[in-house]
Amino acid sequence: MLESGSPAPEMVLEDTMGNTVRLSDYRGEHAVLLYFVRATSCPVCNRNVQDLIRSGDDLTADxxxxxxxxxxxxxxAAAWKARQRVPFPVLTARRGTPHEMVGLGRRLFGTMQQSGSLLVDVHGIVRYVHSATLPTGGYDRKGVMLAVRRR
Known part of the structure; x- marks a missing residue:
């Protein structure tokens, strides 16, 4: 996983409509919080996404x-986005997974996908990273919100 204070990687992803999304597209205008879901079928990850949806107005204000x-x-991803009513862009990779791009590979004998959060400031610098193999540890709401306020 990346380290806080390091430049964000140039991630080229794809949204559910097939449009190219680059992390650098936001540089100079917005900070970006990337939440890496372990799997769309993960109930813990789905609760975390719902928390992000509830926090959406506050994050936008910041x-x-x-x-x-x-x-x-x-x-x-598109079917999951519609089912969960996710208002944010949902991204996949053209090859591999977005998770692999930031070092969130599979753990525990290659069977458990890691999840995590990554906050990149408006200048493209990583300000917060958090990852976990178990889904209950993949999202730290307090840590994310504290990092948002500090940047």
Whole structure:
């Protein structure tokens, strides 16, 4: 996983409509909070996404754009986005997964996808990173909100 204070990687992802989304597209205008869902079927991850939805207005007021990264196909991501009523862009990778781009590979004998959060400031610098193998540890609301206020 990345380290706080390091430049954000140039991530080229794809939204559920097939449009290219680059992390650098937000540089100079908005901070970005990327939440990496372990799987769209993960109930803990779905609760975390619902928390982000409830916090959406506060994050927008703090000039933070939320992006949700999923390790599944674009079609599966689109169906999940509609079912969960996710107002944020939901992103996949054209090859591999968004998770692999930031070092969130599979753990526990290659079977458990990691989840985590990444906050990148308006200048493209990583200000917060958090990851976990178990889904209950993949999202730290207090840590994210504290990092948003500090940047």
């Amino acid at each position: 000039n933070v754009r939320v992006l949700i990264a999923v390790p599944e196909s674009r079609e599966r």
